Amino acid sequence: MxxxxxxxxxxxxxxxxxxxxxxxxxxxxxxxxxxxxxxxxxxxxxxxxxxxxxxxxxxxxxxxxxxxxxxxxxxxxxxxxxxxxxxxxxxxxxxxxxxxxxxxxxxxxxxxxxxxxxxxxxxxxxxxxxxxxxxxxxxxxxxxxxxxxxxxxxxxxxxxxxxxxxxxxxxxxxxxxxxxxxxxxxFNYALAVDGVQQILWGLFKKVVIADGSASIVNEIFNNHDQYSGSTIVLGVIFFNFQLYGDFSGYSDIAIGVSRLFGFDLKKNFAFPYFARDIAEFYRRWHISLSTWFRDYLYIPLGGSRVSLGKRIRNVFIIYIVSGFWHGANWTFIVWGALNAIYYLPLMIFNINRSNLDIVAKDKYLPSLKDASLMVLTFALTGLARIFFRADNIQDAWDILVSVFDKSLFEFPYYSGLGLKYNVMVMVVVFFVVEWIGREYEYGLQCVRSVENRSLRWAGFTTLILIIFYFSVTVEAGQFIYFQF
Structure with missing residues (x-):
């Protein structure tokens, strides 16, 4: 169900x-x-x-x-x-x-x-x-x-x-x-209303962002040998949004439904695509799993209180086990190992906890430095996720080789791309709402700052219509994390 x-x-x-x-x-x-x-x-x-x-x-x-x-x-x-x-x-x-x-x-x-x-x-x-x-x-x-x-x-x-x-x-x-x-x-009416709003935002993430992106991702990854490096990069970008929309969308719905019954679940995502390094990214992505491994595996292994060599060992154990948790395939193990490699410089130079605050808090836009770090972090996670998405190591390697081919500098294109403009527009809208709402529990909660009630209801109505439109025009898919 x-x-x-x-x-x-x-x-x-x-x-x-x-x-x-x-x-x-x-x-x-x-x-x-x-x-x-x-x-x-x-x-x-x-x-x-x-x-x-x-x-x-x-x-x-x-x-x-x-x-x-x-x-x-x-x-x-x-x-x-x-x-x-x-x-x-x-x-x-x-x-x-x-x-x-x-x-x-x-x-x-x-x-x-x-x-x-x-x-x-x-x-x-x-x-x-x-x-x-x-x-x-x-x-x-x-x-x-x-x-x-x-x-x-x-x-x-x-x-x-x-x-x-x-x-x-x-x-x-x-x-x-x-x-x-x-x-x-x-029964708490205010909490129930907030729960319904979070369910609505979760459905938008799943039906519009995740399922909308899926057709682009599937076409490019399933036929990667036919496309330029720039087109594959486009597929990787949309896979990042598909995965986030799918999994965080499920978490939003779960948290919202729980509120309807008077329960409070832990926040599972905290706007990870605004992270400025890998350490911050995994403090914001799948928080319940990251903290589970921290408390029941990383700390019992000695955590950060041991020698540098053992800390490096602990980091690799955590990330590789996390990768293996995601699936019985060498691709997930390589994905975990790549994330460990990303994390090591931050740990060695003791800067893994340098970004604990909300990026550009109380500001409209990030600084050039923060924006650059967010793009770099997004790119690194995207490259690693080529292994997450690929069926096997050979496919992942072929995709990586294609990405770094000279065709990377061509304009991205595949025959059905022109029909996906609506998905691209929705991804931009989604990104903007997430940015505005990054200081709240979830993106759509930022509507609380809109004082005009009619305007708020117009926004909710529009969102419902968009979800309904995509639900009948885009092929629905199971939540990705059901396979894990």
Missing amino acids: LFNSVDFAIFLPVVFIFYWFVTNRSLRLQNLLILFSSYFFMGCWDYRFLALILFSTVVDYTIGVLLSKEENKFKRKLLLWTSIGVNLGFLGFFKYYNFFLENFIDAFSLFGQKINVGLLHIILPVGISFYTFQTLSYTIDVYRKNLEPTKDFIVFSAFVSFFPQLVAGPIERASHLLPQFYKKRQ
């Missing part, structure tokens, strides 16, 4: 009505409704996924309860590693089994040995990478005694399967989201 589907447009109001008008007098009934709705939401993808998330929920709930009663260090570690083993075991099997098997076969073929082992036709359960990390953080926090384990199975199950962020995040920490299931929730 996609957020930008008719099914969800029916599902959400039905759940909303039952939540606030039928179960509103009982917190337990509200939590049960959320749990039932979340399992129904996931079951619409494939009912077989429900057994997997239920098993993971039972394991981590049980381990959390046992950890609260156990003081023996060895037994506590055994419980922790049971949770890690079960969760990463499922993730590894469904997501990486064929990858490791293929590379195992290839390795032996180098020595002239042929191994005939059949690959498995495995369906990747939607959201498994997200809810696995969410439940793992719960178990680890309970083990560290940073969090009291819940004794309410309904609450814990609703936390794990919470439908707005179940499929593609944000990856919520139990310390932030779990307590909200214990609090009596009152």
Whole structure:
């Protein structure tokens, strides 16, 4: 059930009505409704996924309860590693089994040995990478005694399967989201309105920017051998906007939907394309994943408190693991390694935290220095994302060679480009709104500064019409991060 589907447009109001008008007098009934709705939401993808998330929920709930009663260090570690083993075991099997098997076969073929082992036709359960990390953080926090384990199975199950962020995040920490299931929730009109506005902006990002850019990106990347370096660069630029519109659009919708039910989710994107270096970019991009790796992998490895050699090691581990989290393909590993290389000079010269403020705060335009740094950061992330988008290493390399060919200086062109002027205009509008709203929680929130109510409603109406127009004229696609 996609957020930008008719099914969800029916599902959400039905759940909303039952939540606030039928179960509103009982917190337990509200939590049960959320749990039932979340399992129904996931079951619409494939009912077989429900057994997997239920098993993971039972394991981590049980381990959390046992950890609260156990003081023996060895037994506590055994419980922790049971949770890690079960969760990463499922993730590894469904997501990486064929990858490791293929590379195992290839390795032996180098020595002239042929191994005939059949690959498995495995369906990747939607959201498994997200809810696995969410439940793992719960178990680890309970083990560290940073969090009291819940004794309410309904609450814990609703936390794990919470439908707005179940499929593609944000990856919520139990310390932030779990307590909200214990609090009596009152309908807040102002928050609900703000939630609807954020949903609207998320739909604009997905339907107009992401899906609108997708046709350009697909045409250029799928036929890269036919196009000039400048045209491929155009494809890379639009892929940057497609990826951002798709993933941050999902996060905006998830956060907005959660507000409708009285929940607060963590901000997952903070205008990353206005970042002035790679370190700032990843403080602003997929924040819930970046902070997860920081707290549960980077810091336990020693973080920045160790020698330079170990810090370099830690940076490569974080970025390569992050790349591998995104997909079972060497392209993602190379993408992660490239980002580590980008980051190293900032760390070595201790300037990785030099851009912590909002760029050009309280100003209309950035300085020439900030603008140049933003363009450079955008270009570096775009080059690395050639590996993110390519099907394999060879394709990525061929695309890179084409980019740096003398045809880079030709005017970008492909036969269908003239029909995409509306997408280009919308990308410019989107970029301007994001720039104006960069000091807010999300771009469209900047309408609060417009005092004229009629003008605000005219803007919202126009936005809805644009979304509707693109929804019927542009081929809709699944959210990219569903495959992760």
